[in-house]
Amino acid sequence: MLQAHSITMSISASAHIRAVLGIDAGTTSVKAMLVGGDGAVIDESEVGHPISVPRPGWAEQHPDIWWRSTTIAVRKAMQLADKNNSRIEVAAVGLGGQMHSSVFLDGDGEVIRPALLWNDVRTTPQCRQIMDTAGMDGLRSTVGNLPLEGFTAPKLLWLRQHEPQNYARLQTLLLPKDYIRYRMSGDFSTEPSDAAGTLLFDVRRRIWSEQILHALEIDEGILPPVLKSHEIAGVVSCAAAGELGIPVGTPIVGGGADNAASAVGCGITTGGVMQVSIGTSGTVLLPSSEPRIAEDMNLHTFCHAAPDMWYLMGVALSAGSALRWLRDTVAVGQSYDSLTAGAAKTPIGGNGLLFLPYLTGERTPHNDADARGVFFGLSFSHSLAHLTRAVIEGVCFALRDSLELMRQQGVSPSEMRAIGGGSRSRMWLQTIADVFGLPIATVQISGGAAYGAALLAAIGCGMFASIEEAVQACVATDKVVEPDAKAIAQYDDLYGAYRRLYPALKGEFAALANLTAGQQ
Template sequence: MFLGIDLGTSGVKVVLIDDAQRVAGTGHAALTVANPHPGWSEQIPQDWIAATRRAIADLGMPLNKVAGIGLSGQMHGAICLDGNNRVLRPAILWNDGRASEEAARLDGDPQFRKLTGNIVFAGFTAPKLVWMQNHEPDLFAQTRLVLLPKDYLRLWLTGEAISDMSDASGTAWFDPAKRDWSGDLLSATGMERSQMPALAEGSEIAGYLRADIAGELGLPPGIPVAGGGGDNAATAIGAGITGPGVGLVSLGTSGVIFAATDRFLPAPETAVHAFCHALPGQWHQMGVMLSAAACLDWWAGIADQPVGNLLAELDDQPTPPGPIAFWPYLSGERTPLNDPAQRAGFTGLSSGTTRPQMTRAVLEGVTLALAENMAALRDAGGGADSLIAMGGGARSDLWLAMLAQATGVPILRPAGSETGAGFGAARLGLMAALGAGADAISQPDIAARFEPDPALVSGWSEGLARLQVQRA
């Protein structure tokens, strides 16, 4: 059996699979996010360990036959440790915008786009350390090691400071073409290679479980821990996306269009992310919006209704966008805007506007933003001919039908209940433990297929054009 641990923003999820990659059990433990100032987003790294313990206990089953572990997690976070591996401050998370000025300055240095193939976004790791230099110099001076979130769990599990290529790609210190840290970029931010973790491919062994932790968790000591992957790369592994063709659309807290590539295809001018995949010799492109299903959760809180009740008030026809528009920028935006200062809002409201109309506008706004992401991938030389839908929002038939019209490609809902990042992490654990290649994993059976309707696609294209004109 193989255990996947996925460190998300809202919780830790663990997935146990058997040798045939069937899900044997899952566990979960919730996490909270602190927002001490507007635009800030932090968590206590030690809370991740506690949540991982709770999630594994939540499995409620013996783990003595587990032969390997894989890790996945939220990307871009900055965990700063001193010379004794003690945490110096709360982790600065992926959706934290405090380092926007620092990111803009780094992005103005041509070597960053040239070497990373990406815009330096405010949420990336490197500008956060520059922010610490400027605002917390004492803590910066004590920093001896910078880890990404899932790799802090690895340090606890194995005692090793190691990251994988997909997660490291999102730091702005990494050269995805060479699959290695860039000494020039580290120097440009006042950092040294000695402050970076070692590197491994996502499907390779990157440490072994310590005996004391194994005893505490009920796992066999010494089992291998895979390099793992950033959450989106691991989710793609869960969906069997190992090369070009079928892509991924994620409707989680954030929204992602993901397409694997067999070569590095940077196009930073499009604000598309070009990263290493969690497999050797593979890369991927991503369009990323910071608030997707989070917008619907936010609106449900404002409306004081469960999300299910709000969706039940809507008809199931993916008609083109109506006169009420929603701007889905609760936390700023990445692709294609690269603007952490963007904010959300409704336009077109009147005294006759109803709650269902506003709910539908939220779905439409997120859908149009994802369509912009898909267009950006095409402009960057990539894209996909169909998209497997993942995340909590993928349960909505209406939302997936909307996405098919807006992107112009079929949207596929997997039949299996588990194809997400935790499942992908478990698969990477299996691959590392068995020395298996990409041919060991497959795409899931499809339960539902949502096709674009030529009679509706043009209306969605017009809706996107209207939104872009209004935004300009």
């Protein structure tokens, strides 16, 4: 069932407000956000939608669900103007959205089948095929990333092998936010930050990779043109204007993949400042002025939505979700605040308790689907508070793995900015600061990908001359949490112990997976 809620800011009656509209087509919801020329959020609305799981490990959504959520969210976001007798002039629209998920369209622009989502893991055989066909050197020199189940190219090969009748109908391959643009304008296009997540895009040259397309026998004709993230990529059609409640001809810019757009919204557009996201999963993202691709590609290297920039990114698959698991399983009925308050009273290291947060396998740096969660050092002396601290510290250690890989690539942040649910917790922020040894700040407007998409729209329509000008005018940090020197030293020792656990258990993870195969 679709559910909607909105957050509004009062404005004076009869005002004329020039604004931009940012839309984030996420996995579980679409968020629409109206942002004024001063960067203030006028109104926002979020509409939820379901995920279909036809089989274990599969995850699908019909793209029409995203469009329906978009129309409802945009109309709700525009209601503030009606309530206040005000007139909102939407100067441009920016789009953000979930990465990798595949939209298959036929020659009439109709959806062929539900989209395969980024968290769908049916494509392991296709990932092996890509590795065997393209090779490590070929991948490293072009797309810059390992073939993982979540990426788009393996999904395309799965369609060809398992649904050849649907593959024969395929004329256009789109990503989620680009499908929303197609429904808004009738135009097909994408931009570098989302294209980089397909495994078909040359991240250095910022064009579709002829080498990879040839190796995988994929016709480049199914891929859309690639425009800049702030470039106008279409205008709102008459039909879409009626559904959305915004004027015909409103420009739509290229936008950005969710991580890149979120980074723009946090002002993470140049080197030196790293974005740390603690949501269901955890990510660390650090911009770079050149594409830095590790020898074994154990970090993601993607194009940024900021012009002529790239970013390195590491992912911990279980972050906030690990704490949610603990609460729902061991601490039923307790709030997160009560859990973290108890954890804060325990000593660093939880009296010798470590946690590997691999509850659904792990992405960075191990790329190991068999890895599983571990409490190491558990004894009768440990309480729920110790377990909570161990979970939070374990997630932060997992994210530090990515920071250490970035440092090996010659890039290192001097400060961090936090987003996601964990950014509202002092316990999370202090632990991240101490484990990383860096100050961490929150931002005054934590609007995520929708806010970043709105800023890209503001650049595209001329409200700001550049991304630097937009960030300087609109993005400001809020509270800053400094690391504690004594805690840094303690965590350095504990992190060393944490890092020794995975190599010791790797073979056992695989053996246990074989023993329990078919029991899910």
